[in-house]
Amino acid sequence: MKWVYIEDLASARDQDVEIRGWVYNTRSSGRIRFLLVRDGTGIVQATIFSREENDPLFEKFDALTQESSVIVRGRVREDKRAPGGVEIGVSGIEIIQIAKDYPITPKEHSTPFLMEHRHLWLRSRKQHAVLQVRAEVIRAIRGFFDDRGFRLMDTPILTPSACEGTTTLFETKYFDQSAYLSQSGQLYNEATAAAFGKVYCFGPAFRAEKSKTRRHLIEFWMVEPEVAFATLEDTIALGQDLVLFILERVLKRRRADLAELERDAAPLEAIAAPFPRLTYDEVFPRLQEKGSEIKYGDDFGAPEETILSDLYAAPVCITHFPARIKAFYMQPDEQRPDLALGVDFFAPEGYGEIIGGGQRIHDPDLLAERIREHGLPPEPYQWYIDLRKYGTFPHSGFGLGVERVVAWLCGIKHIRETIPFPRLLYRIYP
Ligand code: 4AD
Numbered sequence: 001m002k003w004v005y006i007e008d009l010a011s012a013r014d015q016d017v018e019i020r021g022w023v024y025n026t027r028s029s030g031r032i033r034f035l036l037v038r039d040g041t042g043i044v045q046a047t048i049f050s051r052e053e054n055d056p057l058f059e060k061f062d063a064l065t066q067e068s069s070v071i072v073r074g075r076v077r078e079d080k081r082a083p084g085g086v087e088i089g090v091s092g093i094e095i096i097q098i099a100k101d102y103p104i105t106p107k108e109h110s111t112p113f114l115m116e117h118r119h120l121w122l123r124s125r126k127q128h129a130v131l132q133v134r135a136e137v138i139r140a141i142r143g144f145f146d147d148r149g150f151r152l153m154d155t156p157i158l159t160p161s162a163c164e165g166t167t168t169l170f171e172t173k174y175f176d177q178s179a180y181l182s183q184s185g186q187l188y189n190e191a192t193a194a195a196f197g198k199v200y201c202f203g204p205a206f207r208a209e210k211s212k213t214r215r216h217l218i219e220f221w222m223v224e225p226e227v228a229f230a231t232l233e234d235t236i237a238l239g240q241d242l243v244l245f246i247l248e249r250v251l252k253r254r255r256a257d258l259a260e261l262e263r264d265a266a267p268l269e270a271i272a273a274p275f276p277r278l279t280y281d282e283v284f285p286r287l288q289e290k291g292s293e294i295k296y297g298d299d300f301g302a303p304e305e306t307i308l309s310d311l312y313a314a315p316v317c318i319t320h321f322p323a324r325i326k327a328f329y330m331q332p333d334e335q336r337p338d339l340a341l342g343v344d345f346f347a348p349e350g351y352g353e354i355i356g357g358g359q360r361i362h363d364p365d366l367l368a369e370r371i372r373e374h375g376l377p378p379e380p381y382q383w384y385i386d387l388r389k390y391g392t393f394p395h396s397g398f399g400l401g402v403e404r405v406v407a408w409l410c411g412i413k414h415i416r417e418t419i420p421f422p423r424l425l426y427r428i429y430p
C-alpha cells in the first residue's frame with residue numbers, strides 16, 4: 001500500500017493508502033469507531049465500522065491512546081463534512097508504540113508547564129499553525145530577495161566586534177581570544193555589498209537582553225538586506241515592499257492556519273502602501289499626548305513601542321532619530337547632523353518594531369570618530385573602516401525580525417511561541 005501524507009489525500013480518492021502518524025483523538029459511537037490521526041501535514045478522520053462485537057480491529061482501536069504512533073491502512077473516501085474533504089475507511093491498524101500518559105491533555109495547561117514541555121507542545125494544533133506561518137514567512141522572504149537579484153551571503157556567527165552596542169553581547173571563548181555571538185550580520189554585509197551590489201544575510205542573531213518583555217528573544221532570526229548606493233529613501237521603499245509581499249503570501253497560503261489561530265484577517269488585508277511616515281521630532285509630542293513619559297532625545301522603550309504600534313492601521317515608519325541614541329554607523333542628516341538617517345518600522349496592533357535600519361556612514365574620518373566616541377576598540381573595526389577607504393559608497397539596509405512579524409501576523413501576544421525552541425531570559429530548556 002502506498003504511504004501518503006494527509007495533505008495529499010484529496011488526490012488519492014478511492015485508493016488504498018497508508019497513513020503514518022500519531023493518534024490525535026478517538027471516539028466511539030455504537031458500532032463505529034472514529035480515529036483522528038495526524039502526520040504533521042494534517043489531521044484525518046479514520047473510521048472503523050464493524051458488524052461483529054469482537055472485531056480484532058476494534059481491540060486495536062481500544063488500545064490506542066493520545067500520541068500513540070500508528071500506521072493506518074485503508075480506502076480514501078470522499079466525505080464532504082470532513083476537513084480535507086476525505087476520510088479513511090480503515091482496513092488495518094499497525095501499532096508502533098502505545099504512548100502512556102502523554103502530559104499535554106486537552107485540558108488547559110499553564111504556560112510554564114507548556115514551555116517546560118515545548119518539545120511536545122509543538123504537536124498541538126495552534127503551535128503547529130504558528131510554525132506553519134513562520135515557515136511561510138521565511139519562504140516568502142527568501143523568494144522576495146532571490147527574485148530581485150539579491151545575493152545570499154552567510155555572515156559569521158562568531159565575531160570579534162559588536163554591531164548593536166556592547167550591553168547585549170554574548171561573550172564566548174575563541175581559543176586564546178574572546179569572541180561574541182553575532183548581534184547582526186550588517187557590518188559584514190557592507191563588505192559583501194561592495195562585492196555584489198545587493199546582498200542579504202539571513203540567520204540567527206544573539207542578544208543578551210536583560211529585559212523580560214513579550215517582544216524579546218535571546219536568539220532570534222533576522223533577514224538583513226544591504227544595498228550599495230541606496231539611500232534611506234530606497235531602504236524604506238524596500239522594507240515596505242518586503243512587508244507587503246510577506247503579508248500577501250501568508251494571506252494567500254496560510255488562511256487555514258490563521259483561522260486555526262482565530263486571527264482576524266481583516267486588519268491584515270486592509271494594509272496597503274504607502275505606510276505612514278513620521279520623523280522622531282514629529283512623533284515625539286504624540287507620544288507624550290498618549291501618556292508616555294519620554295524626554296526629548298530619549299530612545300523608545302516598551303511603552304513607546306506600544307503607543308507607536310497603535311497609531312495607525314498599517315506599519316508606521318519613524319525616521320531621523322537623535323544620533324546619540326542610535327548605533328555608531330548611522331549616517332547623519334546633512335542639514336541636521338544631530339539626527340541619524342535611520343528608520344524603524346512599527347507593526348500595528350501593539351506588535352512593536354519589526355524593522356530597524358537606515359543609511360550607513362560612508363566617510364572614513366567620520367566613521368573613525370564615531371567608533372571612538374562610542375568607546376569601541378578600533379582594532380576589530382579596521383576592516384570595516386577599510387571599506388570607506390577603497391571606493392567608499394553611500395549605502396543602506398535594514399534588519400527584519402522574523403519572530404516579531406510572525407507574532408503580528410498570527411495575532412499572538414508573546415513572541416516565545418513563534419520559534420520552535422525559544423531562548424528566553426534565564427531559560428535554555430528544552
Ligand atoms: O533594530 P535592530 O537592532 O537592527 C539591527 O540589528 C541592524 N544591524 C539591522 C540592519 O540594519 N542590518 O534589529 C532589527 C530587528 C528589529 O526591528 C526587531 O524586529 C528584531 O530585529 N529584533 C529582535 N527580535 C526578537 N528579539 C530581540 N531581542 C530582537 N532584537 C531585535
Ligand code: MG
Nearest residue numbers: 344353355356
Ligand atoms: Mg532597532
